[in-house]
Amino acid sequence: MSEFIITGGSKLDGEIAVSGGKNAVLPIMAASVMAGSPCILHNAPDLVDVRVMSEILRGLGAVVKRVNLEGQSIYIDPTTMNSHVVDEGLMRQVRSSIFLMGPLVARMGKARVSYPGGCDIGQRPIDQHLKGLKALGVSFSEAHGHITAEGPELSGVDIHLDIPSVGATENIMMCASMANGVTVIRNAAKEPEIVDLQGFLNAIGAKVRGAGTDVIRIEGVRNVGGCEYTVMPDRIEVGTLMVAAAITAGDIYLRNAVAEHVQAVTSKLREVGTTVSILGKGIRVRGSHKRRPTDLKTLPYPGFPTDMQPQMMALLSIAEGTSVISETVFESRFKQAEELGRMGARIRTEGRTAIIKGVPRLSGARVESSDLRSGASLVLAGLSAEGRTIVSGIENVDRGYERLEDKLAALGAGIIRQE
Ligand code: EPZ
Numbered sequence: 001m002s003e004f005i006i007t008g009g010s011k012l013d014g015e016i017a018v019s020g021g022k023n024a025v026l027p028i029m030a031a032s033v034m035a036g037s038p039c040i041l042h043n044a045p046d047l048v049d050v051r052v053m054s055e056i057l058r059g060l061g062a063v064v065k066r067v068n069l070e071g072q073s074i075y076i077d078p079t080t081m082n083s084h085v086v087d088e089g090l091m092r093q094v095r096s097s098i099f100l101m102g103p104l105v106a107r108m109g110k111a112r113v114s115y116p117g118g119c120d121i122g123q124r125p126i127d128q129h130l131k132g133l134k135a136l137g138v139s140f141s142e143a144h145g146h147i148t149a150e151g152p153e154l155s156g157v158d159i160h161l162d163i164p165s166v167g168a169t170e171n172i173m174m175c176a177s178m179a180n181g182v183t184v185i186r187n188a189a190k191e192p193e194i195v196d197l198q199g200f201l202n203a204i205g206a207k208v209r210g211a212g213t214d215v216i217r218i219e220g221v222r223n224v225g226g227c228e229y230t231v232m233p234d235r236i237e238v239g240t241l242m243v244a245a246a247i248t249a250g251d252i253y254l255r256n257a258v259a260e261h262v263q264a265v266t267s268k269l270r271e272v273g274t275t276v277s278i279l280g281k282g283i284r285v286r287g288s289h290k291r292r293p294t295d296l297k298t299l300p301y302p303g304f305p306t307d308m309q310p311q312m313m314a315l316l317s318i319a320e321g322t323s324v325i326s327e328t329v330f331e332s333r334f335k336q337a338e339e340l341g342r343m344g345a346r347i348r349t350e351g352r353t354a355i356i357k358g359v360p361r362l363s364g365a366r367v368e369s370s371d372l373r374s375g376a377s378l379v380l381a382g383l384s385a386e387g388r389t390i391v392s393g394i395e396n397v398d399r400g401y402e403r404l405e406d407k408l409a410a411l412g413a414g415i416i417r418q419e
Helices: 022-034 048-059 088-093 095-108 127-135 166-176 192-203 235-247 259-272 306-316 335-342 372-384 395-400 404-410
Strands: 003-007 013-016 039-042 063-067 073-077 110-114 139-143 146-150 158-160 182-186 207-209 215-219 227-230 251-254 275-279 282-286 296-298 322-327 346-350 353-357 366-368 388-392 414-418
Touching: 003 372, 013 404, 022 039, 022 048, 022 073, 022 095, 022 166, 022 192, 048 063, 048 073, 048 088, 048 095, 048 395, 088 095, 088 110, 095 110, 095 127, 095 146, 095 166, 127 139, 127 158, 127 166, 166 182, 166 192, 166 215, 192 207, 192 227, 235 251, 235 259, 235 282, 235 306, 235 372, 259 275, 259 282, 259 306, 296 306, 306 322, 306 335, 306 353, 306 372, 335 346, 335 366, 335 372, 366 372, 372 388, 372 395, 372 404, 372 414, 404 414
Parallel strands: 013 251, 039 227, 158 182, 296 322, 366 388
Antiparallel strands: 003 388, 003 414, 039 073, 063 073, 110 146, 139 146, 182 215, 207 215, 251 282, 275 282, 322 353, 346 353
16 A cells, blocks of 8 residues: 655645546536547546546446547547446445446446445435436346346436535436436536536536525537537645645645635634635645634535535644534534544544644654555645644545645645655
8 A cells, every 4th residue: 555655844836737527527527428429628637536437438438538639538438338237346446436327328328337435424325316317217226235226218307406415416408318308307406517517518418407505497409519528627736735724824826726626714714713714716824823713514416515625624623723524415424533642633523523722743654554645644644744744535636636645745845655
């Protein structure tokens, strides 16, 4: 297992460009199976999850290859697809590939996926996905851990989601794009990645309106083509690097960050005493040695993002007072608390609430990453801790951050990867 070796205490300084969005490119790659001709995705990050999704598409018969036109680009030709069966082993690696179901049914009339199962942050049920697709006319059968979806004739419908699920909203948007008639999704998720998916779908010829609001309207079309599309920057990587500046009292400029996408994180960091300035097309973040405590509650967008909760927990561990975090989105997303405790943090968790009593400084230790964002949290803690921190299990971090250690080292952090 590879590890990050971190020597804490350096102030981050300098400027960096963030990579394309993991949670934007994955649904867009799923949507590409519907395209009538090849697509090229620009600003596509080279992440473990993207490589696995590429393998999944190849397993369906599509041609997928990295091409370097404008930086990181992926060429996908779905016209050679000859299967509707998603590889079980690969699907278990990227559970979020459940949103392949909708586009596969739209394109092939059927799909066979394995039950994605839970993961380290919670059960991750898919009832809203199934509810929406059933409403469009998809029928399901389950056996041996597989779900087979069939929908030879899809009809537009008015769907009200019980919860604003990101994946379910995306699955239904894609499936409805080629249904007969109009579909309206109410109580839809409003994340920026949904807006990016709408942009891609419309670029191949679909007719989707309203992404970013809680009502999305999709007018089904019979045929779609291909396109070139540039994926949005990763707003969670932006948030993570903003916290890196805050926790090291550094001064960094994130060249291509979209300020609108990180308003909730900006607001919380300002409460803590971090200076955040919007400059040109980027964001400047200056951390302070005086860090005030604050309370935060994770909520669907535009509320504070659950994917930034572990990173903020690391920062609040060294605030001058007590902070309270309420994690309302996932039921077990405090795995980092125990590991931060090994570094001297004083965190008590009770269900979905964490009480953090700030300490003057953390101390370096050997810690283990259990999932993507808890791993990022431990890296951030190591940047400011006294002495050396060794973070193991960083395969999790590689799922969502493209060479995080290179980006941090370029800003002056003492961090190396040890294979
Ligand atoms: C997406 O997951 C993201 N993943 C997650 O990012 C992110 O944390 C999450 O949205 C919330 O913003 C991708 O986009 C690939 P949900 P998703 O469906 O779609 C419950 C990361 O770290 N729910 O909005 O799975 C669910 O249990 C990852 O980058 C149902 O009850 O999230 C959760 O409590 C982690 N039934 C809540 O809704 C359903 O059918 C939000 O889940 C679906 C979800």
